[in-house]
């Protein structure tokens with residue numbers, strides 16, 4: 376309102392002042408006109424002040440708005456940074472592409488996966504060498520919706536993934552899409568290991584079960600069978616049943632070692648080794664093998680005593696069974712690089728070098744018949760490896776075919792100072 380009244384009051388005052396200049400205007404009128412025009416000027420001054428106050432207020436409002444805009448911009452930048460940090464911190468590879476399959480952003484894991492330092496601004500196809508992923512992106516771009524499929528990469532290494540692509544919206548007149556890759560290679564490998572394991576277990580159980588069945592049938596079908604033959608068959612049935620029990624026991628030991636964290640106690644190693652040697656003495660005599668020990672006294676471990684005994688028994692039993700008559704087995708203990716080492720060395724048949732990497736696998740045997748005849752289940756070394764590794768240790772083997780083998784178990788040594 377003041378904007379209109381200011382010029383009006385000024386105009387009125389000017390007109391009235393001009394009118395005072397009329398030649399034959401009575402004196403009283405002139406004075407009255409001067410008085411009214413002065414009033415008009417005062418009014419104009421009043422409106423001018425109001426306009427000034429309004430201008431000041433508007434200036435203040437504009438400054439406030441500018442400040443708000445700046446803080447909004449700052450918040451937007453912060454949000455963008457947070458979003459990028461969120462994407463970068465994701466433990467799976469995430470790529471952001473436009474509809475022309477040009478890369479706009481790749482998170483840290485994606486850069487590691489594909490072995491690039493920078494990926495932005497380049498074509499998805501040229502970076503991943505994966506045509507299937509490119510086709511999936513085109514499909515997502517056509518539908519502007521979420522699509523997913525199993526995608527296999529061969530670059531930079533073989534990977535089986537589940538890829539999901541979803542629409543993010545439009546920026547700078549480009550449609551953006553996010554690509555997430557979930558690596559299923561390890562899962563598929565474990566699935567295969569599980570399938571192989573089940574197949575192996577079934578196979579291991581089937582053989583003795585088939586023998587028991589056929590032996591029992593023979594006895595059943597032949598009531599006239601001579602007593603000694605019947606006795607021999609019954610003994611065979613008992614042996615096969617024992618074998619089944621041994622496999623079941625070893626499977627149980629293995630699954631316990633895998634699933635449970637060992638409950639640990641402090642104990643001295645030498646008495647445990649002596650106990651194991653004593654338990655295996657009869658078996659050693661049967662195989663005409665001599666057992667020696669070279670033990671470092673007062674060597675202590677913080678470990679599960681029963682499980683470590685099991686480890687030594689399994690290694691000793693192998694060293695005796697895969698030995699030659701008149702052969703020997705030496706158990707040594709010593710400390711090396713803060714590790715307690717249990718060494719079981721034999722003068723036995725040895726292990727061919729091509730079989731060495733496989734002997735810790737479940738059910739793997741170099742000589743199946745020899746292992747079975749000696750009551751082996753093919754699980755002894757798998758049990759050793761699991762127990763040792765669950766104690767934070769390691770197991771290694773050196774062997775020369777037909778000369779002998781040395782198994783070395785390394786476990787963290789227990790220092791008295793650990794207690795304080």
Ligand SMILES: Nc1ncnc2c1ncn2[C@@H]1O[C@H](COP(=O)(O)OP(=O)(O)O)[C@@H](O)[C@H]1O
Nearest residue numbers: 693694697740741742746751752753754755756
């Ligand atoms: N001390 C050793 N000397 C020679 N071969 C060995 C020795 N220890 C293990 N092996 C080989 O490794 C295989 C796997 O051992 P293990 O897991 O204990 O199963 P097994 O029940 O057959 O003894 C054995 O079948 C044998 O072929």
Ligand SMILES: [Mg+2]
Nearest residue numbers: 693751755756
């Ligand atoms: Mg064994």
